[in-house]
Amino acid sequence: MLAQSRRPRGQTRERILLLAADWLQQRGYHGFSFAQIANALDIQSGAVHYHFPAKQDLVAAIFKRYRETAVAWCDEHSSKHGDAGACVRAFLEWQASFLDAEQVCPLGVAGVEYASLPSKACAEAESLRDEMIAWLTTTLSAGRDDGAVDFAGSAADQAALIVSATSGALQLARLNGSDDFRSVIRAVLAGLQTRGT
Amino acid sequence: MLAQSRRPRGQTRERILLLAADWLQQRGYHGFSFAQIANALDIQSGAVHYHFPAKQDLVAAIFKRYRETAVAWCDEHSSKHGDAGACVRAFLEWQASFLDAEQVCPLGVAGVEYASLPSKACAEAESLRDEMIAWLTTTLSAGRDDGAVDFAGSAADQAALIVSATSGALQLARLNGSDDFRSVIRAVLAGLQTRGT
DNA sequence: GTCTATAACGTGATAGAC
DNA sequence: GTCTATCACGTTATAGAC
Numbered sequence: 001m002l003a004q005s006r007r008p009r010g011q012t013r014e015r016i017l018l019l020a021a022d023w024l025q026q027r028g029y030h031g032f033s034f035a036q037i038a039n040a041l042d043i044q045s046g047a048v049h050y051h052f053p054a055k056q057d058l059v060a061a062i063f064k065r066y067r068e069t070a071v072a073w074c075d076e077h078s079s080k081h082g083d084a085g086a087c088v089r090a091f092l093e094w095q096a097s098f099l100d101a102e103q104v105c106p107l108g109v110a111g112v113e114y115a116s117l118p119s120k121a122c123a124e125a126e127s128l129r130d131e132m133i134a135w136l137t138t139t140l141s142a143g144r145d146d147g148a149v150d151f152a153g154s155a156a157d158q159a160a161l162i163v164s165a166t167s168g169a170l171q172l173a174r175l176n177g178s179d180d181f182r183s184v185i186r187a188v189l190a191g192l193q194t195r196g197t
Numbered sequence: 198m199l200a201q202s203r204r205p206r207g208q209t210r211e212r213i214l215l216l217a218a219d220w221l222q223q224r225g226y227h228g229f230s231f232a233q234i235a236n237a238l239d240i241q242s243g244a245v246h247y248h249f250p251a252k253q254d255l256v257a258a259i260f261k262r263y264r265e266t267a268v269a270w271c272d273e274h275s276s277k278h279g280d281a282g283a284c285v286r287a288f289l290e291w292q293a294s295f296l297d298a299e300q301v302c303p304l305g306v307a308g309v310e311y312a313s314l315p316s317k318a319c320a321e322a323e324s325l326r327d328e329m330i331a332w333l334t335t336t337l338s339a340g341r342d343d344g345a346v347d348f349a350g351s352a353a354d355q356a357a358l359i360v361s362a363t364s365g366a367l368q369l370a371r372l373n374g375s376d377d378f379r380s381v382i383r384a385v386l387a388g389l390q391t392r393g394t
Numbered sequence: 395g396t397c398t399a400t401a402a403c404g405t406g407a408t409a410g411a412c
Numbered sequence: 413g414t415c416t417a418t419c420a421c422g423t424t425a426t427a428g429a430c
Binding site for chain 2 (some may be wrong): 026027028029030031032102104107108109110111112113114115116122125126129130133151152153154156157158159160161163164165166167168169170171172173174175176180183184186187188190191193
Binding site for chain 4 (some may be wrong): 230231242243246250251252
């Protein structure tokens with residue numbers, strides 16, 4: 001019963017999801033097609049539609065998985081279990097990992113193409129935004145309380161700044177190279193005045 | 198020789214440019230078509246192609262005009278003629294004006310759709326980035342020298358932060374309303390410690 | 395010089411074979 | 413259950429009328 005075909009069955013869905021996520025964060029929602037996915041994976045475009053009936057289902061699944069990944073990441077980086085400053089720095093490094101893949105944050109994709117995005121995708125993106133802002137706000141607030149970090153203004157405002165700045169910086173890096181991203185990270189860290197516990 | 202037709206001749210190009218710029222900043226590059234523009238302006242899609250041979254010409258023209266507008270704005274808000282803190286605050290208000298139109302910064306569009314954008318548009322977007330970063334860097338640097346503003350890190354880093362944060366904040370605002378944008382503005386201003394001269 | 399009519403192609407999506 | 417062959421439509425772009 002092993003290896004009934006050259007491409008192992010049951011992995012097509014996963015392969016589609018991974019490739020589409022990559023392209024979504026490189027080209028935007030309207031920047032890739034089912035036919036292109038099928039061509040790259042050496043299948044027919046109808047096979048993609050079997051796993052994801054409509055394009056909005058595919059993209060909603062991408063946002064959903066990214067959100068699940070983000071939630072798991074946040075749980076592993078709770079300031080209850082470690083230094084809040086280290087948590088924030090880890091967040092910045094996590095965002096930096098998109099640089100090598102030449103990707104932007106999914107939140108940016110949703111924000112830019114909002115008016116031409118199917119509602120399913122918008123809803124998932126909004127949930128993702130809530131998770132990231134909530135984690136950052138909690139982390140920053142706890143960090144300021146115990147002296148691990150300091151910053152001007154409210155924790156919620158600072159959280160919105162960090163999410164906006166990192167997302168925007170990944171986009172700026174597409175235009176002018178990763179130096180712009182590193183500039184933004186330096187400025188964010190300078191504004192945070194983190195110090196290890 | 199007046200009013201030879203219902204739609205005055207010579208204004209079609211301008212009407213196309215204005216509508217397309219609006220849609221570009223709401224839906225992204227691939228989120229609108231020549232046919233939709235033609236339909237909205239009650240002309241044929243071929244008429245759009247007369248004024249802009251290919252879609253990349255239309256979008257490059259949008260970026261070019263936006264850059265010209267930005268350069269003119271920067272010239273009018275030179276820190277040589279006024280307070281640097283006021284200039285930065287004016288910049289933030291300028292970005293805020295996109296909120297009401299439910300638009301994002303053109304830089305964000307280019308960053309997100311970079312890999313699916315025609316090269317002409319990318320080149321214009323890169324020039325736009327250069328102009329904005331240069332003006333902000335100069336303004337912030339001069340402002341710190343004369344004590345109008347203060348901030349942690351280099352002027353260039355702070356400039357990249359402000360461009361990224363405002364662009365990202367406009368996108369976040371699409372997902373969760375203008376409160377997120379205002380949060381980011383407060384955080385930016387808190388980090389700048391501006392004071393009027 | 396300006397726009398209308400039309401074409402070639404790529405898109406998202408479906409029906410039915412295996 | 414999984415995928416191949418096919419469709420109707422919207423897309424960018426062109427040729428030629430006025």
